Amino acid sequence: MTINSIFLMMLTGLQLGAIYALIALGLTLIFGTLGVVNFAHGALYLIAAYFAVFLAGSVGFGWAILLVPIILFLIGLALERGLIQFFYSRPHTDQILVTFGVAIVVEEALKWMFGANNIPFALPSWGAGQVLFYGAGAVVPDAIPGIRIPMPFLEGFSFFPAWRLLLIIVTAVTILAIFALLQFTRFGLVVRAGMRDAEIVRFLGVNISARFSIVFGIGALIAGIAGVFGGPITQVSPTVGMALLVPSFLVVVIGGMGSMIGALIAALMLGMALSFTTGFAAAIGDPTMKTVLTALQQIVVYLVAVVVLLIRPRGLFGTKGVFE
Amino acid sequence: MKITEKGISRRGILRAGAAGSIALAAPMHFIRNAWAQKAIGNFPARTEGSTVKFGFIVPQTGAYADEGADELRAYQLAVKHLNEGGGMLETIKPLSLKGNGVLGKKIEYVSGDTQTNPDAARQAAQRAIERDGVIMFSGGSSSAVAVAQQYLAQEKGVIFMDALTHSNDTTGKDRRRYGFRHFFNAYMSGIALGPIIAERYGKDRRAYHLTADYTWGHTQYESIKEATEKQGWTTVNNIMTPLGATDFSQFLTAAINSDADVLILNHYGKDMINSLTQAVQFGMRDMQKNGKQIEVVVPLYSELMAQGAGDNIEGVLGTANFNEKLDDPGSQVFIKAFMEEHGRPPSQAAHTAYVQTLLYANAVEQSGTFYPPEVIKALEGLEVDGIGPGTALYRAEDHQCFHDILVVEGKAPSARQDEYDLLEIVKHVPREEVTYPEDLPAFGGPEADLGPYEPTA
Structure with a gap:
């Protein structure tokens, strides 16, 4: 295994983790503040991807990046006020059932409207192409287009899709922005206080319910960002929401319900686990080991979850007693 | 005075004639009865009214719902x-159907949802068999479903006409x-595709x-590996990918x-839509390895997949069972009727579903009974135009139908005439070339067995 292939596997792991992190971030934010297990979060991603593909096709990708998160924020608010708020005081199982129901309705409605087949979602012209990484002393032919980044430890040069690197950057910026919002603003202070003890904050005369509605909207907005930037990768069809929800939910559970830093680390763990087991399965010569690794590659996400939860039932950064 | 004193009366002739025809018909009748002694599946109970029912069990939800809708x-x-009447009833030879139902009984149908899941499909x-009393069922998209349905068919004694299933196992070990x-x-697909990709891309390829990772993928990998290695290619590696993955970047x-x-x-x-689209995103079609352009091959193509993958299919080779640009009389009448009815050209899933229904009905009409063993015998070894x-030939030994198949290539966006014009026919591969012995190891070897005509259950 060369240094180049390890480098590519790391980038792949980061990028796989990035999309899980974006979706899990919204999930864990909503659980951490509202205490709601939102199984409709995959459906929000789905709605975002459909809006994105149609907006990108009609008014351009730039507008899609701007509009889709706003639309999703509004959908999130409407969903919280119209449905979710009636389930705050009910058990988690009821919340899971109702949000899961919403997810099925959204999926089937989109299938009814646009068919079950995939809607092609092409990358915008400015986001297509490869980024070239080159090592010390590498001779890169001038004919190769695109951005070039020096990586002294590489042998020769390597490519990675520009859009996937952008996804990693967008994820990092989004996570930092949410962190800053919660840590350094007055809104964040109130929300964090509400997470600690909503009752007391209410007694102090703060309308914490309104703040929590906005938090739900922000969770949906993050799903919107994930839909715009993830859509061209996962493509747009009614089943994609559910396909992403399961690993993203695992990320939240492994990280600890409601913990943002936990979700981030868990997403990275899963991304790297997927990337490296596949990479090793492909690289290994011994047929028995290859069979084992090939099988492992398909279940590695669940295996990580099992190991983490056996050792630490509340998840990596979970609060004691919550979903333990 | 007697009217018929001498000679033969009119009544007498009629009587003799009737007796004679009964005598002549008797042996056939007895054979029929001998066959029909045993009730199998929904025969004869559900064929005694003025109508009979077919069951069409297709994916209406799940990943293959669009294929199901077209079926x-x-x-x-x-x-x-x-x-x-109409459609391929005008072109099928030999034809027993009269366009008035089957054996004079009108056909009704019920539909069900496989959910692209063998358990749901079986249920x-x-x-359809137990509640609705269907005499034949058909459908499916996914070989896992098809194999499950075939076992159920055998167990219940109700004939199943497979629709979209491409795994060797369906007419191989299963x-x-x-x-x-x-x-x-x-x-x-391997036999058809091997020579063409070797001709296009060269004999020295890796x-x-x-x-x-399921029955169809496994058999396709084995088949394509064998076919390409026969052309001198080397197989570098194979990775099994989980069904329904959204991101293939690690692979x-x-x-x-x-x-x-x-x-x-x-x-x-x-x-396929995701893996092909993402391979293009990774720049694989612009890359070179070993001094050669990297090429992508999709051994099994469909119109719906081509639609979903958009511009990424350009120049990608694969095989298909049918294409809406075929110009033989049978395909033409079907395409025309389908366009008139539904306003869009049929996919290969639609074609195989349609043909299967007519072939079953024709076999019933030909054998003069719905009794399953007789219908099966009428289909086994059937040669049909x-x-x-x-x-086309329905081989008796394994129930695989052999006919010409197509090698197709994705069209460039600029070469398309309308939204359905996605695939170009590169070659008709004649039936003789794609015929293989039924006892190949890839098809379960000599042990593979169809099972009895009369279910033992």
């Missing part, structure tokens, strides 16, 4: 043509007396396979890290 459109058309089929497949299979990175210069995607439906290009 259902074709089944509706087939029922219409059976009851009212839906069981409901072949069943009560199951028939008109669609081609992975092995035939292939990297990504394979959907594509592994392929890029290898020294392979051809990527073969043993994927279908959404898996007018259902597509060339003469």
Whole structure:
């Protein structure tokens, strides 16, 4: 295994983790503040991807990046006020059932409207192409287009899709922005206080319910960002929401319900686990080991979850007693 | 005075004639009775009224719902043509059908949802058989479903006409007396595709396979591997990918890290759309390895997949069972009728569904009974014209239908005339070339057995 292939596997792991992190971030934010297990979060991603593909096709990708998160924020608010708020005081199982129901309705409605087949979602012209990484002393032919980044430890040069690197950057910026919002603003202070003890904050005369509605909207907005930037990768069809929800939910559970830093680390763990087991399965010569690794590659996400939860039932950064 | 004193009376002639015809018919009648002694499945109970029912169990939800919807459109058309005439009833030879139903009974149908899931499919089929009393059922998209349905068919004594299933196992190790497949299979794809890709891309190529991890993917990988290695290619590696993955980047990175210069995607439906689209995003079609352009091959193509993958299909080769640009009389009448009824050209899923329904009905009409063992015997070894290009043969030994198949290539966006004009026919591969011995190891070897004509259950 060369240094180049390890480098590519790391980038792949980061990028796989990035999309899980974006979706899990919204999930864990909503659980951490509202205490709601939102199984409709995959459906929000789905709605975002459909809006994105149609907006990108009609008014351009730039507008899609701007509009889709706003639309999703509004959908999130409407969903919280119209449905979710009636389930705050009910058990988690009821919340899971109702949000899961919403997810099925959204999926089937989109299938009814646009068919079950995939809607092609092409990358915008400015986001297509490869980024070239080159090592010390590498001779890169001038004919190769695109951005070039020096990586002294590489042998020769390597490519990675520009859009996937952008996804990693967008994820990092989004996570930092949410962190800053919660840590350094007055809104964040109130929300964090509400997470600690909503009752007391209410007694102090703060309308914490309104703040929590906005938090739900922000969770949906993050799903919107994930839909715009993830859509061209996962493509747009009614089943994609559910396909992403399961690993993203695992990320939240492994990280600890409601913990943002936990979700981030868990997403990275899963991304790297997927990337490296596949990479090793492909690289290994011994047929028995290859069979084992090939099988492992398909279940590695669940295996990580099992190991983490056996050792630490509340998840990596979970609060004691919550979903333990 | 007697009217008929001498000579032969009119009544007498009639009487003698009637007796004579009964005497002549008697042996046939007895054979019929001998066959019909045993009730099998829904025969004879559900064939005694003025109508009989067919069951069409297709994916209405799940990943293959669009294929299912197109199959259902074709089944509706087939029922219409059976009851009212038209369509391939004008081209099928030999034809017993009269366009007045089957054996004079009008055809009705019920539909069910497979959910692209073998368990759900089995339940839906069981409901159609037990509650609705269907005399034949058809449908499916996914070989896992088809195999499950064939076992159910054998167990219940109700004939199953496979629709979209491409795994070797369906007419290989899992072949069943009560199951028939008109669609081609992975092995035939390999025979058809091997020479063409070797001619286009050269004999010295190194292939990297990504394979959907279930019965169809496994058999397709084996078949394409064998066919390409016969052309002198080397198989560098194969990775099994989980069905329904949204992101294939870890698999594509592994392929890029290898020294392979051809990527073969043993994927279908959404898996194929995603893996192909992402391979293009990874720049694989602009890359070079070993001094050669990297090529991507999709052994099993469909119109719906081509639609979903958009511009990424340009120049990608694969095989198909049918194409809406075929110009033989059978394909033409079907395409025309389908366009008139539904306003869009039929997919290969629709074609195979339609043909299967008519072939079953024709076999019933020909044998003069719905009794399953007789219908099966009418289909076994059947040679038929007018259902597509060339003469098709339903081989008795494994219930695989052999006919001409197509090698197709994705069209460039600029070369398309309308939204359905996506695939170009590169070659008709004649039936003789894709025919193989039924006892090949890839098809279960000599032990593979269809099972009895009369279910023991």
